[in-house]
Amino acid sequence: MNLSLDISLSVILLIAAVAVLYVLLWPVYLWRIRRVTHAVNVANAENVSEEAMREESLPAVSVVIYCSAGENSLRRVLRQVTTQDYPSPFEVIVVTDGQSSECSAVVGEFRRACPNIYMTYTPDDARNVSRKKLALTLGMKAARYDVVVHTTAAVSIDSDRWLYEMARPFGSGAVVAIGYAYLPSDKDGKAGRRRRMFNAKADAVTWLTAAVAGKSYRGAEYNLAYTRQAFFDNKGFSHSLNLHTGDDDLLVYELVSQNPGKVAVVLTHDSMPSIVDIAPCRFYNRQRRCHQFTGTRLPKCSRRLMAAGAWMRIASLALAVAAVVLSDFNAYVGAVALALMIAQWLSVAIVWRRAIKALHGRAMLWTLPRLSLTRLMANAKVAIHTMRHHSEYYTWRH
Numbered sequence: 001m002n003l004s005l006d007i008s009l010s011v012i013l014l015i016a017a018v019a020v021l022y023v024l025l026w027p028v029y030l031w032r033i034r035r036v037t038h039a040v041n042v043a044n045a046e047n048v049s050e051e052a053m054r055e056e057s058l059p060a061v062s063v064v065i066y067c068s069a070g071e072n073s074l075r076r077v078l079r080q081v082t083t084q085d086y087p088s089p090f091e092v093i094v095v096t097d098g099q100s101s102e103c104s105a106v107v108g109e110f111r112r113a114c115p116n117i118y119m120t121y122t123p124d125d126a127r128n129v130s131r132k133k134l135a136l137t138l139g140m141k142a143a144r145y146d147v148v149v150h151t152t153a154a155v156s157i158d159s160d161r162w163l164y165e166m167a168r169p170f171g172s173g174a175v176v177a178i179g180y181a182y183l184p185s186d187k188d189g190k191a192g193r194r195r196r197m198f199n200a201k202a203d204a205v206t207w208l209t210a211a212v213a214g215k216s217y218r219g220a221e222y223n224l225a226y227t228r229q230a231f232f233d234n235k236g237f238s239h240s241l242n243l244h245t246g247d248d249d250l251l252v253y254e255l256v257s258q259n260p261g262k263v264a265v266v267l268t269h270d271s272m273p274s275i276v277d278i279a280p281c282r283f284y285n286r287q288r289r290c291h292q293f294t295g296t297r298l299p300k301c302s303r304r305l306m307a308a309g310a311w312m313r314i315a316s317l318a319l320a321v322a323a324v325v326l327s328d329f330n331a332y333v334g335a336v337a338l339a340l341m342i343a344q345w346l347s348v349a350i351v352w353r354r355a356i357k358a359l360h361g362r363a364m365l366w367t368l369p370r371l372s373l374t375r376l377m378a379n380a381k382v383a384i385h386t387m388r389h390h391s392e393y394y395t396w397r398h
């Protein structure tokens with residue numbers, strides 16, 4: 001072991017570069033992740049009483065439920081939506097993917113007790129069009145009220161204040177309310193579940209940190225609200241009719257661009273439904289590939305900064321190793337390099353752990369720094385797959 005204090009200038013500069021990269025990692029990367037954690041904590045710190053809720057100016061709301069699942073899923077969601085604690089009038093519009101006698105029967109059951117439930121469906125013979133966008137457009141046209149909250153039959157709404165939380169910003173002049181929906185951590189039990197969970201949460205952190213900063217470009221299709229006026233002023237999905245995807249990112253970006261300063265990000269736990277009726281692996285792949293495809297048409301600043309943070313960590317590791325090797329494995333250089341890498345590792349692990357817990361993710365710690373680095377390779381793999389199969393995302397293929 002080399003214990004000499006005669007350390008070359010080049011080695012000192014390498015160690016200094018590692019220290020500088022660690023300092024820069026905070027504003028470029030770590031503070032962006034902490035922004036989401038802070039936003040969730042602040043949102044949940046406010047405790048609105050029943051009396052205060054009923055004194056608020058809350059708009060009448062239309063809830064559009066897109067249903068491509070079975071009647072059991074629809075029955076669960078209708079039960080949860082119709083029992084919402086919401087003091088203003090609201091209606092429920094179910095839009096099924098194709099005609100379904102089973103879903104019609106479920107809606108009929110609920111209409112006997114709740115006459116404010118309506119149903120429509122997309123034609124079975126609709127071709128060369130996104131069936132999801134067609135369904136949402138039918139729901140928007142059927143809605144009586146200006147404020148429309150969108151969800152699907154694949155979710156479970158576990159709080160009776162969900163509708164209140166999603167509609168509340170519109171009483172203050174909002175035009176778009178961006179919510180969040182999560183996949184329960186125990187839903188995915190297959191190999192690779194930690195990697196999938198981390199990448200899904202990292203995707204959410206990336207677009208949520210932009211949204212919290214007032215630069216929204218994406219939402220969650222399972223929990224999203226906007227006004228009819230804004231939707232039809234934008235001519236609906238006319239700018240992306242040739243795409244199967246884009247209902248929760250391209251449309252959101254268009255609405256946000258046309259209504260600056262009128263966007264709310266809703267991150268209370270009561271506002272977050274869980275996504276339950278899906279196949280986790282298929283859901284993960286579909287979400288990542290679809291948003292990778294539409295992401296080429298959206299602002300890239302937030303995604304590039306998150307990637308830059310990962311590259312800075314790789315660079316600092318390479319510089320630390322180079323410093324130790326060039327110093328002939330000097331013990332003092334090795335100790336300083338190790339201390340800096342441990343500090344960086346712990347910072348990344350703690351910041352990511354808090355963000356993931358805030359978004360209802362699995363509690364992890366020591367694997368987080370590794371997963372945040374291998375995410376670069378996962379993103380590259382998704383990008384390559386999307387480029388090779390890009391024609392699948394156009395409506396003229398189906």
